[in-house]
Amino acid sequence: MPQFPGSVPSFASKVPKTPAGIAVSDESHRVPASAPFVINLNQAIKEGTTPSAVCVDPAGARTPVAEGVPVTPGTFSFQRASGTAQFHSSDANREITFAYTGIGSPVRSEDLNQITGEIVAIAQYVKQLAAQRAQVLTGHIFGVAEPT
Numbered sequence: 783m784p785q786f787p788g789s790v791p792s793f794a795s796k797v798p799k800t801p802a803g804i805a806v807s808d809e810s811h812r813v814p815a816s817a818p819f820v821i822n823l824n825q826a827i828k829e830g831t832t833p834s835a836v837c838v839d840p841a842g843a844r845t846p847v848a849e850g851v852p853v854t855p856g857t858f859s860f861q862r863a864s865g866t867a868q869f870h871s872s873d874a875n876r877e878i879t880f881a882y883t884g885i886g887s888p889v890r891s892e893d894l895n896q897i898t899g900e901i902v903a904i905a906q907y908v909k910q911l912a913a914q915r916a917q918v919l920t921g922h923i924f925g926v927a928e929p930t
Contacts, residue, residue: 786903799886803828807881810838819869825884826865833860833882835867847878
């Protein structure tokens with residue numbers, strides 16, 4: 783849902799494409815509280831590399847999380863091309879820290895949809911302002927009272 787003109791949304795910074803890869807460590811995310819239990823990593827994962835994840839409990843203890851298909855409690859599944867990790871429902875609200883070799887931020891459809899929604903909202907707002915301005919100008923030119 784567009785936020786403009788009520789507020790101006792912020793958009794996450796993207797990491798430039800790096801085919802050679804960049805080591806990413808301690809990238810923290812929280813597993814969503816409701817389905818889908820998917821985390822979008824900041825970067826896509828380089829083919830041929832092995833990502834790792836650990837669950838961090840409130841006391842700070844770190845427990846490795848195994849990569850597994852199908853996803854079962856305590857495991858996750860990576861989609862390398864999209865940079866996403868899917869978790870089991872029992873992992874909801876857990877903090878997960880990832881380490882992997884990233885190759886840049888993927889462009890996700892939800893990113894484009896959010897930007898497109900804001901552009902449409904801005905265009906509609908500008909059109910509305912132009913219509914209001916035309917009414918005011920018409921009133922001045924023809925001696926008609928300004929709209930209230």
